[in-house]
Amino acid sequence: MACPRSLTADGYEQQLGVNHLGHFLLTNLLLDRLKQAKPSRIVVVSSAAYLFGRINREDIMSERKYSKFFGAYSQSKLANILFTRKLSALLHDTGVTVNCCHPGVVRTELNRHFAGPAWLKSALQVVSLYFFKSPKAGAQTTLRLALDPSLEGSSGGYYSDSMRFPLFPWARNTDTADWLWRESEKLVGLPPIEPPPVQNGNGSTTGSANGNGSTGTAPADTVDTVVVNRS
Numbered sequence: 578m579a580c581p582r583s584l585t586a587d588g589y590e591q592q593l594g595v596n597h598l599g600h601f602l603l604t605n606l607l608l609d610r611l612k613q614a615k616p617s618r619i620v621v622v623s624s625a626a627y628l629f630g631r632i633n634r635e636d637i638m639s640e641r642k643y644s645k646f647f648g649a650y651s652q653s654k655l656a657n658i659l660f661t662r663k664l665s666a667l668l669h670d671t672g673v674t675v676n677c678c679h680p681g682v683v684r685t686e687l688n689r690h691f692a693g694p695a696w697l698k699s700a701l702q703v704v705s706l707y708f709f710k711s712p713k714a715g716a717q718t719t720l721r722l723a724l725d726p727s728l729e730g731s732s733g734g735y736y737s738d739s740m741r742f743p744l745f746p747w748a749r750n751t752d753t754a755d756w757l758w759r760e761s762e763k764l765v766g767l768p769p770i771e772p773p774p775v776q777n778g779n780g781s782t783t784g785s786a787n788g789n790g791s792t793g794t795a796p797a798d799t800v801d802t803v804v805v806n807r808s
Contacts, residue, residue: 579646582639589764590638592645596653601660602765608673615672616729619664620722623657623677625737628745630655632753637760658735658744659754660761665733667770674732676722680715681738 578592585594604619611617630651636642639649661677668675721739722728734741735748747753762769 579650581645582643582649590640590643590649592649592653593638593656596650597656597660598761598765600657601761602767604664605765605767605770608668611673612671617673618723619673619675620719621657621661621675621677622719623661623679623735624654625679626651627655627658627748631747632656632659632757634756634760655748656757658748659750659757661735662733662749663751663754663758668732674728674730676728676732676734676736678718678722678735679737680718681710 580591583591585591585598587594589598600621611619626646628651629647630653632652632655633639633648637652639652643649658677661675664675718736718739722736735744736742759769759771759773761767
């Protein structure tokens with residue numbers, strides 16, 4: 578979380594690559610198996626930091642400006658939620674559900690990149706002993722989403738402290754979710770799961786049945802592609 582800007586082996590901004598693109602690719606590669614093993618559940622770990630995030634279509638890799646928490650990290654956590662909601666719609670009536678959660682502020686090494694003075698970092702460590710969740714407590718919402726029989730069939734939700742919470746508008750924006758899905762497909766080398774938007778004579782685009790959105794940029798030439806049979 579909130580690490581100095583660096584790149585993944587594929588050349589992508591690390592927080593977006595690790596927190597979103599890796600999950601996006603792995604989940605898509607497992608979808609056929611999950612459908613065969615239905616009922617199946619997918620749990621995406623997001624964060625309340627999505628509140629500060631926006632999907633920057635013009636600079637999704639934070640090349641022009643890098644803000645390690647309020648920019649890149651929060652954007653990646655918002656991407657987790659938009660991915661969850663889009664995937665939930667795509668998996669309707671397949672026997673596979675997907676939900677996401679905020680585990681809470683957990684006492685882990687997540688804040689190891691904290692750049693404040695040493696005394697403040699030490700004080701934060703003391704505070705964490707009393708006010709942060711233990712890793713076991715932080716895992717409870719994830720475990721409920723994976724195991725609770727009462728949630729069978731529930732999909733597309735955002736949970737915190739084992740309760741479902743409403744999302745702010747920017748996390749429910751279907752246009753942004755559609756754009757992010759298409760852009761993520763390009764970046765990880767997946768074939769489109771939906772028809773691309775159709776360009777009208779006036780230069781605008783119309784989206785597929787599930788929404789609109791501008792097209793993104795193609796992946797770098799150095800990135801290997803993965804071909805997946807969508808049938």
